[in-house]
Amino acid sequence: MPELPEVENVRRSLESLVVGKTIQHVDVRLPRIVRTPDDVRQFEFMLSGCTIEGVGRRGKYLLFDVPPYTLVSHLRMEGQYRLAERGEETAPHTHVVFTFTDGTELRYRDVRQFGTMDLIGPGEPLPKGLQSLGLEPFDPQLDPHTLYQRIHHRTAPIKAVLLDQSVLAGLGNIYVDEALFRAGIHPERPANRLTKAQCERLLGVIRDVLQEAIDAGGSSIKSYVNGYGRHGAFQMALNVYGRDGEPCRVCGTEIVKLRVAGRGTHVCPVCQMRPRKRRTSHKTRNGTLLRTTGEKEFEA
Incomplete structure (x- = not known):
């Protein structure tokens, strides 16, 4: 699934490609892509005559500013936007086409068909997923203390917590693995x-990893391309994600793949020490045998 760096690169490319263009008409070919409004014909009618005045992003969502509406688009697994000339051959799995008055078309293609679009009018609530997003990693309000406060009551694995979009918006499997590796x-x-010092280091490496990925155009693990149809290059710099069986770039130890929070997870066993087993001890109180279990200990 495209994460913050990929969606940001799509946003930037679309900003330069479609801002200022006026929509002549819209053709929805797969109705389930459109969630709001319920009637796709109404979706098409409402957008006709609207001008795209901006393209924003919140977490992994694209936000098209088409006054008086906001078009919220989630790419999910493999959604793609491409600008084409009218009459140009249409690629398979193209499900929504925005035709502009200048003769060009913005085409939404989605092989897996998991992407969604919501057209939100003035005063209407945003999609629930967008409402529940936490701060973004680059948000000035987010500092190490704030991150610590957001996670220090959570007993779940740190990977599961970082994947929770209500904690931090925009992170996914790739960049959580990479950030945790860099943070050790x-x-x-x-x-x-996690200590406050570890939270400070973690926030710093999250920002570093995301910025490097944005600058490299994102990571094209499978089908990701930006609005120009260009692949990203950050996959060449990944330290652990997708590199199970390969040597760690830091220590040479073989990268292993685990399953954490239901997701494939890539780890260096040396740079990121595994938790020790729980320790069990026995003691007596007033002649009664008691069994106590200590907390897990970690070496990273």
Whole structure:
């Protein structure tokens, strides 16, 4: 799924390609892509005559400013936008076509058909997923103390917490794996076991990884391309994600793949020490044998 760097690159490309263009008409070929309004014919009618005045982003969502509406688009797994000339051959799996008055077309293609579009009018609520987003990693309001406060009551593995979009918006499997590697934190470490110093380091590396990925055009692991049809290059710089069985770029140890929070997770066993087993001890109180279990200990 495209994450913050990929969606940001799509946003930037679309900003230069379609801002200022006026929509002549819209053709929705797969109705389930459009969630709001319920009637796709109404969706097509409402957008006709509107001008795209901006393209924003919130987390992994694209926000097209088409006054008086906001078109919220989530690419999900493999959604793509491409600008084409009218009459140009249409690629398979093209589900929505925005035709502009200048003769060009913005085409939405989605092989997996998981993407969504919501056309939101003035005063109407945003989609629930967008409403529940937390701060973005680059938000000036987010500092190490704030991150610590957001996670220090959570007992779930830190990877699961970072994937929670209500905690931090925009992170996904690729960049969580990469950030945890750089921070030297095992993905199974309970979030509430991170110190304030570790939170400071983690926030710093999250920002570094995301900025480097944005500058490289994102990561094209499968089908990701930006609005110009260009692939990203950051996949060439990944330290752990997708590199199971290969040597760690830092220590040479073989990268292993685990399953954490239901997701394939890539770890260096040396740079990110695994949790020790729980320790069990026995003691007596007034002649009664008691069994106590210590907390997991981590070495990262």
